[in-house]
Amino acid sequence: xxxxxxxxxxxxxxxALLQSSFSLMVFGWTQIVMxxxxxxxxxTGEGHLHGFSHxxxxxxxxxxxxxxxxKYLSQLGLWLLKITPSITHIPWWVVLLSAFIxxxxxxxxxxxMHADVQPFFPLTPNNEFxxxxxxxxxxxxxxxxxxxxxxxxxxxxxxxxSKG
Numbered sequence: 001x002x003x004x005x006x007x008x009x010x011x012x013x014x015x016a017l018l019q020s021s022f023s024l025m026v027f028g029w030t031q032i033v034m035x036x037x038x039x040x041x042x043x044t045g046e047g048h049l050h051g052f053s054h055x056x057x058x059x060x061x062x063x064x065x066x067x068x069x070x071k072y073l074s075q076l077g078l079w080l081l082k083i084t085p086s087i088t089h090i091p092w093w094v095v096l097l098s099a100f101i102x103x104x105x106x107x108x109x110x111x112x113m114h115a116d117v118q119p120f121f122p123l124t125p126n127n128e129f130x131x132x133x134x135x136x137x138x139x140x141x142x143x144x145x146x147x148x149x150x151x152x153x154x155x156x157x158x159x160x161x162s163k164g
Contacts, residue, residue: 009146016153030102059103
């Protein structure tokens with residue numbers, strides 16, 4: 001099923017750990033773009049559900065696209081949501097890191113739960129990650145990583161503000 005929120009759990013934890021060295025907006029945009037191809041397949045009924053976009057080669061190409069579009073969309077989004085008083089400059093290295101973590105983690109997570117994902121295509125059609133953990137356990141890991149990440153992020157921000 002396209003874009004399930006469980007992909008964002010690990011992103012929240014990474015954001016808490018890396019702080020301003022990671023863009024959660026770019027990471028989230030990556031999750032959406034990664035699932036456009038499966039969404040089209042679900043709507044039209046034609047094609048391979050988790051096709052090229054869910055290979056590491058496809059994820060690499062999508063990460064580059066997402067980084068270029070996501071940098072400017074995220075900067076604008078931060079300003080429109082009034083999170084920053086002016087359009088904030090997000091460094092390219094942060095955008096690229098966030099997009100690549102987003103696309104590669106998406107392929108990895110979906111590889112563990114979807115039998116049709118071929119992460120190393122065209123080198124091999126095999127999916128060595130399938131059923132590495134149960135789907136239930138995978139969802140719990142993503143949920144708990146999101147809860148831990150959000151808690152840690154807000155605790156760090158509260159601690160920083162209390163000292164100032």
